[in-house]
Amino acid sequence: MEPGLVSRRPKRADARRNFDALVAAARDTFAEKGAQTSLEDVARRAGVSIATLYRNFPTREDLVEEVHREEVEALCRAAGDAAGLEPWEALAVWLRRFVEYIGTKLAFADALNRSSDGFQAGRRAMREAGGPLLERAQAAGVARREISIDDVLRMISGISTVEYADDEQRERVLDVALAGLRPWPC
Structure with a gap:
C-alpha cells in the first residue's frame, strides 16, 4: 500500500x-x-x-475515499509495471492508464482537487508514482524539462473529464497532449 x-x-x-x-x-x-x-x-x-x-x-465520503484509494493503488502499480519500458514509452503507457482511471471513474474526476486527507494522500501517491517516469523521460531527453508531474497530472485530468464523440477522438486529443510533452525542435 x-x-x-x-x-x-x-x-x-x-x-x-x-x-x-x-x-x-x-x-x-x-x-x-x-x-x-x-x-x-x-x-x-x-x-x-x-x-x-x-x-x-x-459517510458517503468514506465510501468514495475507499474506492478512490483502491483505484489510486492500481494506478501506482501501473507506474511500477511501466518502469521497465523505454523512458518515453513508460511515461506514455502510464499516462494512458491514468486517462482510463479518470475516464472510467468520473465519480473521482474532482477527487484530485479535494482537500480531505484521503484524497490528498492519493494525489501524493500519484505524484510519487508518475514523477520518476517523467524524470526518467526528461533525463533521456524525450520529455520537456520544464514540465512538472503536477503539470502533467492536471493536464491529463482535464483531458479525461471532457466528453468525447468517441474513443478515437479521446485518443487523438491524448496524442496531441503527449506530443506537447516532447521537447520542442530547435
Missing part, C-alpha cells in the same frame, strides 16, 4: 468479504451512475444490508 493511503479493511474474514463486496459494488455503481448514486443501490448490489454499509462506511 502506498504511504498515506490507509484502508479501513476489517481483519475478520466475513467482515472483510462484506467490505470488499461493498467497495466493488460502489466502484461499479459510481462508474455507472456517478458518486451521488443511492447508497441503498450500492448495498443491494453488494448483497448486504444498508446497516452493514453504514457500519463499514459511516
Whole structure:
C-alpha cells in the first residue's frame, strides 16, 4: 500500500468479504451512475444490508475515499509495471492508464482537487508514482524539462473529464497532449 493511503479493511474474514463486496459494488455503481448514486443501490448490489454499509462506511465520503484509494493503488502499480519500458514509452503507457482511471471513474474526476486527507494522500501517491517516469523521460531527453508531474497530472485530468464523440477522438486529443510533452525542435 502506498504511504498515506490507509484502508479501513476489517481483519475478520466475513467482515472483510462484506467490505470488499461493498467497495466493488460502489466502484461499479459510481462508474455507472456517478458518486451521488443511492447508497441503498450500492448495498443491494453488494448483497448486504444498508446497516452493514453504514457500519463499514459511516459517510458517503468514506465510501468514495475507499474506492478512490483502491483505484489510486492500481494506478501506482501501473507506474511500477511501466518502469521497465523505454523512458518515453513508460511515461506514455502510464499516462494512458491514468486517462482510463479518470475516464472510467468520473465519480473521482474532482477527487484530485479535494482537500480531505484521503484524497490528498492519493494525489501524493500519484505524484510519487508518475514523477520518476517523467524524470526518467526528461533525463533521456524525450520529455520537456520544464514540465512538472503536477503539470502533467492536471493536464491529463482535464483531458479525461471532457466528453468525447468517441474513443478515437479521446485518443487523438491524448496524442496531441503527449506530443506537447516532447521537447520542442530547435
